Amino acid sequence: MIDLAKPMTSLPTRCLLSVVFLLLLGGCASRPINPPITQADPTAGYRFETHLGRVKQKENLVILAFSGGGTRAAAFSYGVLEFLRRTEVVGPQGQRVRLLDQVDVITGVSGGSFTALAYGLYGDRLFSEYEQRFLKRDVQGEIIARTFSPGNWGSLWFTGWGRSELAAELYDEILFNGATFGDLNAGHGPLILASATDISTGARFVFNQTTFDILCSDLNAVPLSRAAAASSAVPVVLSPVTMNNYAGTCNRRFPPWVKPFVEAAEPPRPAARAIRSLKDMQAYDDGVRRPYLHLVDGGVSDNVGMRAVLDALEISQALHELGAATPLDHSRRVIVFVVNSLSSPPTHWDESETPPGTIGVLLKSAGVPIDRYSYEAVELLRDMAVRWKSLRLIGNSAAMATNKDPAVAAAVRVPSAEIYVIDVSFPALKDPAELAYLNQQPTSFVLPAEAVDRLRAAAGTIIMDSPEFKRLLKDVGAAIVPDPSLGDAAASQPSVK
Numbered sequence: 001m002i003d004l005a006k007p008m009t010s011l012p013t014r015c016l017l018s019v020v021f022l023l024l025l026g027g028c029a030s031r032p033i034n035p036p037i038t039q040a041d042p043t044a045g046y047r048f049e050t051h052l053g054r055v056k057q058k059e060n061l062v063i064l065a066f067s068g069g070g071t072r073a074a075a076f077s078y079g080v081l082e083f084l085r086r087t088e089v090v091g092p093q094g095q096r097v098r099l100l101d102q103v104d105v106i107t108g109v110s111g112g113s114f115t116a117l118a119y120g121l122y123g124d125r126l127f128s129e130y131e132q133r134f135l136k137r138d139v140q141g142e143i144i145a146r147t148f149s150p151g152n153w154g155s156l157w158f159t160g161w162g163r164s165e166l167a168a169e170l171y172d173e174i175l176f177n178g179a180t181f182g183d184l185n186a187g188h189g190p191l192i193l194a195s196a197t198d199i200s201t202g203a204r205f206v207f208n209q210t211t212f213d214i215l216c217s218d219l220n221a222v223p224l225s226r227a228a229a230a231s232s233a234v235p236v237v238l239s240p241v242t243m244n245n246y247a248g249t250c251n252r253r254f255p256p257w258v259k260p261f262v263e264a265a266e267p268p269r270p271a272a273r274a275i276r277s278l279k280d281m282q283a284y285d286d287g288v289r290r291p292y293l294h295l296v297d298g299g300v301s302d303n304v305g306m307r308a309v310l311d312a313l314e315i316s317q318a319l320h321e322l323g324a325a326t327p328l329d330h331s332r333r334v335i336v337f338v339v340n341s342l343s344s345p346p347t348h349w350d351e352s353e354t355p356p357g358t359i360g361v362l363l364k365s366a367g368v369p370i371d372r373y374s375y376e377a378v379e380l381l382r383d384m385a386v387r388w389k390s391l392r393l394i395g396n397s398a399a400m401a402t403n404k405d406p407a408v409a410a411a412v413r414v415p416s417a418e419i420y421v422i423d424v425s426f427p428a429l430k431d432p433a434e435l436a437y438l439n440q441q442p443t444s445f446v447l448p449a450e451a452v453d454r455l456r457a458a459a460g461t462i463i464m465d466s467p468e469f470k471r472l473l474k475d476v477g478a479a480i481v482p483d484p485s486l487g488d489a490a491a492s493q494p495s496v497k
Contacts, residue, residue, distance in 0.1 A: 031165060032226060034217045034243050040252035045209030046185040046219055048105075052327055059332040060476070061417070063105045064190075065306050066112025068232070068299035069341040070443040073111030075135050075452045076341040079459030080424060081119055085127065092477035105191045107305035109298035111445075112339065113194040113231040117224045118175060120184045120192035134175050135452050140445035142174075143167050162239025168229035176228070181207065182220035193308055196230035196295035199240055203280035204301040205230075205293070206308060214284045215243065215293075216250035230295040232445075240294035247287030257324060261315070268318035274311040304340050306377035313384055313419070321410050331417040335472060338378050339459070340425040343439045378423060385419035392416070420472045428462045 042049065066077040084100035091097070108116030114134060119126050146166045172178060184192060196205045205211065207227045212219040230241035254262070261267045261275050262282060284290065301307070313334070316326040328334065394400060395412040403409060429435040438458060441451050463469050473479065 031242060032168075032223065034212070034215070034219075035221050036216055036244075036246040037213075037218050037250050040213040040216065040250045042210075042213070042255060045212070046181045046191075047209040048191060048327070049210075050185075051104075051191045058104070058330070060102065061105075061328070061331045061334045062103045063107070063309055063334070063336045064103055064116075065304055065309060065336060065338050066106065066108045066116050067304040067338075067340045067342060068110025068112060068297065068443075069343070070111045070232075070445050071135060071139070071447045071452070072343065072438075072441045072443060072455060073341040074114045075447065075455040076424075076459055077108075077112045077115040077339050078130060078135065079456035080337060080339050080463070081115065082127065082456060083460035083463055085124070088481040089473065089478040090481055096481060103190045105193065107193045107195065107308050108231065109195055109303055109305045110232045110234075111341070111443075112305060113228050113298065114171075114175070116192050117184075117194055117228055120187065120189050121176065121179050121224060123187075123189055131452070135447075136449050137174065138446045139170070139174070142170055143445070146170060164229045164233045164238045164241045167232075167238060168223070168225045168241070171228050172223060172225035176224045179224050180220060181209075181222050181224065181227070184224070185220055193305075194227045194231050195298040195302060195305065195308070196227075196233070196241070197298055197300040197302075198280075199235070199294050199296045199300075200290075201280060201283060202301060203283070204277065204298070204307050205295055207231075211281065213250070213252045214247055214281055216246035216248070216252060216287065217244065231298045233296045235296050235300070238296075240296050243293045243295060245284060245287045245291050245293055247285050247290075249287065257315075257319065260322065261318070268322055271314040271318040273307065274314040274318070277307065277311050302377070303342070304338060304377050306338065306381065309336060310377065310380060310384070313381075313415075316415050317384075317388070320413050320415055323410070323413075326415065328415045328417050331415075333420060333472075333476070334417045335420045335422070336381060337422045337424055337463075338381070340378070340423070341455075343426065343441060343443070378421065381419065381421050385421060388414045388417075388419060418475075420468055422463065422466050422468045422472070424459060424462050424466070426458070428465065429458060430465065434458065 044050065064077075064080065066080075067073055069076070081100065084103065085098060087099045088096050089099060106116040106119065108114070115130075118130055118134070122129065143163070143166065146169075147163055191208075194207045196207075197203070198205050207219065207222070207230075209219045212222075226241060229238075230243075233239065233241055258278060261271060262278050267275055284293070298305075312327075316328045319326045391412045391414045395409075395414075400409075400412065426435055426438050429438070434454070437451075438455060441447060441455070447455075
């Protein structure tokens with residue numbers, strides 16, 4: 001008999017609730033855990049120091065900096081790799097080399113991190129697979145589908161396991177195939193530095209063993225897919241990626257060259273950004289108080305991947321003033337391709353008395369600071385290049401030949417390397433129609449195939465038209481070797497004089 005005084009739940013409803021409960025129970029997933037280490041070893045692992053042997057005798061240190069911007073950034077940076085791959089130069093001694101084989105370091109943020117990590121993993125194989133596996137795929141739609149799949153609801157309810165972990169699973173299936181940083185460490189390609197942002201502090205978080213030494217964790221065991229997920233975890237849209245912090249358990253110490261920057265009352269200058277970065281890293285040292293780090297999109301702290309480059313150059317200059325050795329001592333040139341896919345679609349807000357809507361304001365207010373810093377980072381690098389050149393002129397001048405003051409000599413002491421800044425960004429396009437088209441492409445992980453192809457082509461066009469790229473070729477005594485496969489297209493490219 002049914003007691004009408006009690007709330008009644010129908011049999012179909014009870015069955016549905018049972019099914020949902022079972023789905024939730026069965027769908028629960030454990031967040032991937034970055035494992036601890038018991039002893040930090042500064043001579044091992046995936047870091048610049050272990051790759052230094054490849055580059056310390058090179059005259060030219062070549063760096064690619066890939067910005068954020070979803071598939072737009074991934075396609076544009078991929079176009080740069082394609083151009084460098086198909087472009088050979090002949091040097092003063094008649095040797096022919098691919099420009100791509102001269103690349104030493106690639107930094108990647110958000111969408112650019114996918115291209116950087118994938119190239120680090122696959123090398124030339126990327127050029128036969130990346131387009132279909134990632135660039136011309138509706139990655140965004142697949143993430144949304146997984147989010148709304150009942151089989152994943154239980155996992156999404158689990159603490160520390162969110163939408164970014166679903167995204168990481170997808171990235172692993174379609175692109176990275178279970179690969180970890182250990183696979184990059186075992187390879188022979190350029191050093192790949194993908195970065196995210198610590199949402200608690202706003203600090204840049206670089207996926208290298210130097211950072212993971214502070215966490216007392218093994219980067220070699222971290223999947224590339226989780227680094228890509230963290231680097232592209234747009235706040236609100238995607239959840240933060242959580243890392244365990246075991247700091248204080250592996251006898252880690254900063255190398256001696258760091259002490260003047262973080263312990264001295266008057267640290268060597270100019271190194272403001274580098275000092276801030278080092279102190280941000282010091283903040284991870286308390287693993288008891290901060291047992292977890294929550295990482296979001298790298299574009300929040302550095303949307304063009306330039307912070308690592310600026311920090312390294314600042315430290316090199318400051319150490320030079322102290323008379324200390326630096327990794328740049330053997331380099332004659334530091335060549336930086338700044339690959340910035342920042343789009344600036346026009347608005348018509350200023351033409352109307354009516355202010356823009358709430359959503360438009362929120363999106364713009366989030367993007368404007370990032371966009372302005374992206375511009376400033378490039379200009380800071382150019383300023384550094386000019387400052388180094390000017391100080392070298394003073395140091396080598398006749399007026400300095402009789403100088404007896406060591407303080408004056410130290411003040412003009414800078415690395416001997418000349419800096420080349422090759423700006424690969426949309427405003428450099430000479431075709432107004434093409435510029436307008438690329439500026440209209442959204443920041444998402446799905447684009448039409450036509451947009452992907454035009455972004456790839458634009459990258460090579462911009463580099464060939466770059467006055468700084470032409471200056472570089474002239475200074476190193478190199479000339480581009482025409483690619484026969486391009487046919488008449490090669491003849492139409494701007495000449496290098």
